[in-house]
Amino acid sequence: MEKIDQFIERNRDLYIKWLTDFCGIPSVAAQNRGMEDAVKYLDELFDTAFSIEPEKLQTSGFPVVFAELKGKSDRTLSFYNHYDVQPEDPVELWETPAFEPDIRNGKIFARGVADNKGNLIARLAALHAIQEVGEELPVNIKCIFEGEEEIGSLNLPEFAEKYAEKIHSDGCVWEFGYRDADGATQVSLGVKxxxxxxxxxxxxxxxxxxxxxxxxxxxxxxxxxxxxxxxxxxxxxxxxxxxxxxEPITALDDEMLSRYRLDEKETLNKLGLEHFVLNLEGHRLKEKHIFExxxxxxxxxxxxxxxxxxxxxxxxxxxxxxxxxxxxxxxxxxxxxxxxxxxxxxxxxxxxxxxxxxRAARTKPDEAIVEAMIAVAEQYGDKKPNIVPNTPGTGPMYELCQALGIPSASFGVGNFESNNHAPNENINVEDYIEGIKMIAALVFEFSKQFEKEGSVHS
Amino acid sequence: MEKIDQFIERNRDLYIKWLTDFCGIPSVAAQNRGMEDAVKYLDELFDTAFSIEPEKLQTSGFPVVFAELKGKSDRTLSFYNHYDVQPEDPVELWETPAFEPDIRNGKIFARGVADNKGNLIARLAALHAIQEVGEELPVNIKCIFEGEEEIGSLNLPEFAEKYAEKIHSDGCVWEFGYRDADGATQVSLGVKxxxxxxxxxxxxxxxxxxxxxxxxxxxxxxxxxxxxxxxxxxxxxxxxxxxxxxEPITALDDEMLSRYRLDEKETLNKLGLEHFVLNLEGHRLKEKHIFExxxxxxxxxxxxxxxxxxxxxxxxxxxxxxxxxxxxxxxxxxxxxxxxxxxxxxxxxxxxxxxxxxRAARTKPDEAIVEAMIAVAEQYGDKKPNIVPNTPGTGPMYELCQALGIPSASFGVGNFESNNHAPNENINVEDYIEGIKMIAALVFEFSKQFEKEGSVHS
Incomplete structure (x- = not known):
């Protein structure tokens, strides 16, 4: 991985530019702004990076941008991301314009940079880096980039049913991912x-x-x-x-919840609050956050x-x-x-x-995608990864993964104060670069899980 | 009165122009728009009509425009009006722009035309007509035109206390007034x-x-x-x-309420509703409207x-x-x-x-101003006037009148569908012209009440 990581370091400016250019496009699905431009941008990027043109799979709404890169095994890893973003209002609370990406104090500020253009571009950058250093992809890759996540993915269930075979994979890396205040990588196994x-x-x-x-x-x-x-x-x-x-909370769920870390003081401080709802704290607070x-x-x-x-x-x-x-x-x-x-x-x-x-979705913790992700998070972080049974956020994971028998999990380039859906959305530049490396490592680690354990995860 | 009424008829275009020019000024106190222009317009109108310059009595907010015209008796009739208007939003529901007065189908449409620029200008037009036909005013007239009625007249109580002597009168014509759907003139004796x-x-x-x-x-x-x-x-x-x-409802209040007419069917039709709140009707509906x-x-x-x-x-x-x-x-x-x-x-x-x-205010029905108003409404209308113990609307009547011992009542140029505070505010052109005549008649009728009854009303 060292060669790939070094390549990523040397090309950090390029990969940052890929991201800021993308974030300059106001692809607000709710307002039908900049959506075609976002698709066009992805077309150009796939051409530049991989010399391929992705398919635009039509739905009743905005198209799904789909691309396949062949690897050496018959295993397949898929990436689910979205190219649409939330509206930027309240506009007056942004320190710099939402769609004019600004880098200051080690952070990139822009609407969508955390949710979820940073992750989308990081994944393409990782694949690019692997290929550029002359490595072959160890598994097939499928990119599934939709344009309606922020408006509820209304057309995705129908899409998933229609293209079930085309989008099938042995594991899916879900769209989002964050670091806790202490720097630990969150690995998320589901969504509400x-x-x-x-x-x-x-x-x-x-x-x-x-x-x-x-x-x-x-x-x-x-x-x-x-x-x-x-x-x-x-x-x-x-x-x-x-x-x-x-569904009742299982003993395994509860055990994961006990290990899941929520920094109460940091969260309250950051939000200018004195207490959580109903004065909850500790296990009960986490339980409400994750399971209710x-x-x-x-x-x-x-x-x-x-x-x-x-x-x-x-x-x-x-x-x-x-x-x-x-x-x-x-x-x-x-x-x-x-x-x-x-x-x-x-x-x-x-x-x-x-x-x-x-619908809500949860993947079991013993799936290959989860074990690979935890392994990578442990390699790259100096903190123990924080495993979340399901995040309190939402996405069409059930329809795109669990309903089709695809295990799914998630980590990514966001942080505990990324301000998703809020003014001054941001990611740390270093988290972004590290996130690219982690995706590159994950591609190999995912492949290794199958070599190691045969068909256990099939 | 015939000579005066004929003069008013001959000069209807002039008086309509006075009003539409005034309504073209967006004097929205809530947004501090066009307030100086409105005062300047009144200055010019007083100069044109009476060759006097009104005083601008300062308050902590917008000034009160004050003018006195001498009459032959020592009795004084005052006019309370306001030169500010409500904001015009929702703008998109106006058929023509709120501050570009438009005359169509016998109506003048503009923000403030009913509430309350139509009444303000009608009163000045009446005084102008009396003087132009060579008649002397039978009583002194005081014009008290404030600029903060639509934002709650917050500075008027202090103003009324400070200028109690200056603004004193034997009766005050309050700012508003409407006709029912059947054309009857409402005479209102108070406000909430x-x-x-x-x-x-x-x-x-x-x-x-x-x-x-x-x-x-x-x-x-x-x-x-x-x-x-x-x-x-x-x-x-x-x-x-x-x-x-x-305060408990008196037998007299209740009797007035019984005579007060509310056209339920017409009101519901106009508003596209099937019933009033709580399915109320009849006396109970009127009681809630007026007294609660x-x-x-x-x-x-x-x-x-x-x-x-x-x-x-x-x-x-x-x-x-x-x-x-x-x-x-x-x-x-x-x-x-x-x-x-x-x-x-x-x-x-x-x-x-x-x-x-x-505070709320109510004037007793046996005061000179009330009897004069009813007499005029009976002369000019072909329907019996509709006497309202107090309107459901609000104004600083208590502070400006009742607290200073000044009886107050109201009729005016609005109608049952004038859309006060709402899009497409309007008055009927004929109600406006008739309203000018009625104010001219009221000046004489008010004077007569004192001649007739000596000091009963003092």
């Missing part, structure tokens, strides 16, 4: 699922002078009452049946929200909610439960519009 | 009070990826729970003590409110609330009760910022 909905309440056909509020129904009050009916102040989600199907579902309000808006006073009775009110789900929960069933709950509580006229629906 | 507050909840020091929602407190959930604690689904305001000081306080959400905002999906845990949440108060309720006391209620329910960290605080 998600149901993302927009609720809308309507009142009169126009905004009214608020003097009318005594006799005209208010859609924003209705929405407030409806939201209040969903979760109580003890964070209990009140939708009947919501918790029923959750959420009901979060991502946004709410109604009426006059500008400066000063406006006395108005708004004509409509909207809220965006995300439910993070855990293994066993079916987003379709949760949606039906939500509708039923609203109807039963007098909110029949509040509409629900679904924008994302994904 | 108001407490307008902005509530703010804060969470982490930055927006976070919503995966964090399992363990980090959400300010928007906190705000939803806090709002929910303020009012239940039966419209009962839950703040302890809120209803305690309300409200707690309304004027606006709420937190997190991502754009198109599509963004999975974010917002770092703050804000709501704007107006409480419309009724006689007996003290906004300062309500504010203290609100603070105490939030504290007692676990919302100590939700901040309250007050932007408006006004």
């Amino acid at each position: 699922g998600m149901l993302y909905v927009e609720l809308q309440a309507k009142g009169a056909n126009t905004d009214l002078h608020s003097a009318q509020a005594a006799i005209i129904e208010s859609p924003v009050w209705k929405l407030v009452w409806a939201l209040n009916s969903l979760k109580d102040q003890n964070e209990k989600i009140l939708i009947p049946g919501f918790y029923d199907d959750i 579902p959420t009901c979060n309000i991502c946004g709410i808006v109604s009426g006059y929200t500008g400066e000063g006073t406006k006395t108005v009775l708004p004509s409509e009110a909207k809220a965006k909610l995300d439910f993070r789900l855990v293994p066993g929960q079916d987003p379709e069933k949760v949606l039906a439960q939500l509708r039923q709950h609203l109807d039963a509580n007098g909110f029949k006229d509040i509409s629900i519009h679904v924008t994302s629906s994904e | 009070g108001m407490l307008y507050v902005e509530l703010q909840a804060k969470g982490a020091n930055t927006d976070l990826h919503s995966a964090q929602a399992a363990i980090i407190e959400s300010p928007v959930w906190k705000l939803v729970w806090a709002l929910n604690s303020l009012k239940d689904q039966n419209e009962k305001i839950l703040i302890p003590g809120f209803y305690d000081d309300i 306080p409200t707690c309304n959400i004027c606006g709420i905002v937190s997190g991502y409110t754009g198109e599509g999906t963004k999975t974010v845990l917002p770092s703050e949440a804000k709501a704007k609330l107006d409480f419309r108060l009724v006689p007996g309720q003290d906004p300062e006391k309500v504010l203290a009760q609100l603070r105490q209620h939030l504290d007692a329910n676990g919302f100590k960290d939700i901040s309250i910022h007050v932007t408006s605080s006004e």
Whole structure:
């Protein structure tokens, strides 16, 4: 690996440029901005790096960029990433423009640099470095880069079903990855699922002078009452049946949770907070973080929200909610439960519009991809890797991997303060360079797992 | 009056131009736009119409434009109006730009044309017409035009105290006035009070990826729970003590309420609604509208409110609330009760910022100003005037009138679908011309009340 690592070091400026050029493209799927440019950029990069043109596999939404690189064994490792990013607002809180990547204090700042363009480019850079030093890839590689992860991967389940054979692999490196505050690499074995909905309440056909509020129904009050009916102040989600199907936590899960490290003090400090929700700490805090579902309000808006006073009775009110789900929960069933709950509580006229629906996923810790990843993380880090049974985040892992029998796990170039989905998103330059080396090492380590153990992992 | 009315008819284009020119000025106090231009316009109009320059009485905010015209008796009639208007948003719902007055289908459309530039200019036009036909004013006139009504007249109580003598009168024509759907003129004897507050909840020091929602407190959930604690689904305001000081409804009030007409079907039709709040109708509906306080959400905002999906845990949440108060309720006391209620329910960290605080006011129906107004409304309308004990709207009437012993009442050029505070605000051209005539007639009728009845009304 030394030769490859040295090559990566010598070419760090090139690989940083690959990344910052990519991050300069505002590929916000939610707003249909820069998506074609992002695909074009990937086309050019594959041409430059590997002299191939990736396929653009069409979906009902943005295409999946797909490429295969042949290796010497018949084993296949796949990389799942996405070329879309979150919107950049609140724009005014960015220190430098979100889509003008800026390197300062050893960090690269840009929307998407951590989530997930840094990982996507690091993987291509690793493959490039392996080939450039004259090594043959030990396994086949499949790159699966979608364009709708940040809007809920609505078309990916259909894609995964249609292209099940084409995208099949013996292990998948999932899109994200972070380091803890102490520098330890997180190895993540799964994701939470998600149901993302927009609720809308309507009142009169126009905004009214608020003097009318005594006799005209208010859609924003209705929405407030409806939201209040969903979760109580003890964070209990009140939708009947919501918790029923959750898979019990196994002894192995619980053991992993005990070993999983969450730096409470560092996290609170960084966020300017004095305590976690419900004053939780220790094992119970970790348990809620990793193993429990959420009901979060991502946004709410109604009426006059500008400066000063406006006395108005708004004509409509909207809220965006995300439910993070855990293994066993079916987003379709949760949606039906939500509708039923609203109807039963007098909110029949509040509409629900679904924008994302994904199941949770977890890979078992004895799979080749997991063991290879842990081995690499141990080689490259001076801290013991932090193994997370599933991250609290979401992605279409179930649909793309577990449902097709593909074990999946994840590490990557982000850090504990990467500010994903928030202003001033960033990664450390050194984590990025190290991340490239770790992916190169993982390709060989993954291959070794099969040589070592025969067909145990097949 | 015939000569004056004919003069008004002959000069209708002039008086319409006075109004549309004034409405072209975006005097939005909440945004400090066009306020100086509005004052300058009034200066020029007083110069054109009466060859006088009004005083600009300074306050801590925008000045009060004040002018006196001498009449032949020692009685004084005052006009209270405001030259500021509401913000124009939602801009996209206006058929023509809010500050480019447009006359179509017999209506003048512009922000502020009904609330309250139409009335302000109609009053000046009436005085102009009286003088132009060679008549002497029968009473002294005082014009009191403030610039902060739409932002809660925060500086008017201090102003009224300071200039109590200067602004004293025997009766005040209040700023607003409307016609019902059947064309009847509303004569209003009072206003509700108001407490307008902005509530703010804060969470982490930055927006976070919503995966964090399992363990980090959400300010928007906190705000939803806090709002929910303020009012239940039966419209009962839950703040302890809120209803305690309300003055009981007298037999006279109730009798007036019985005579007050609210066209339920027309109102519902116009608003595209099937029923009023709580399915109320008839006397109970009118009672709630006129005599009961409200707690309304004027606006709420937190997190991502754009198109599509963004999975974010917002770092703050804000709501704007107006409480419309009724006689007996003290906004300062309500504010203290609100603070105490939030504290007692676990919302100590939700901040309250007050932007408006006004008491309710009601004038007795046997005052000269009321009798004169009813007499004029009967002369000019073919429908019996609709007498409203107090309107459900708000203004600084208590501070400017009742607190100083000045009876006050109101009629004006608006209509039942004037869309005050809403897109496509308008008045009927004919109501405007008729309104000018009615103000001219009122000046004489008000004087007559004192001739007729000696000092009864003094």
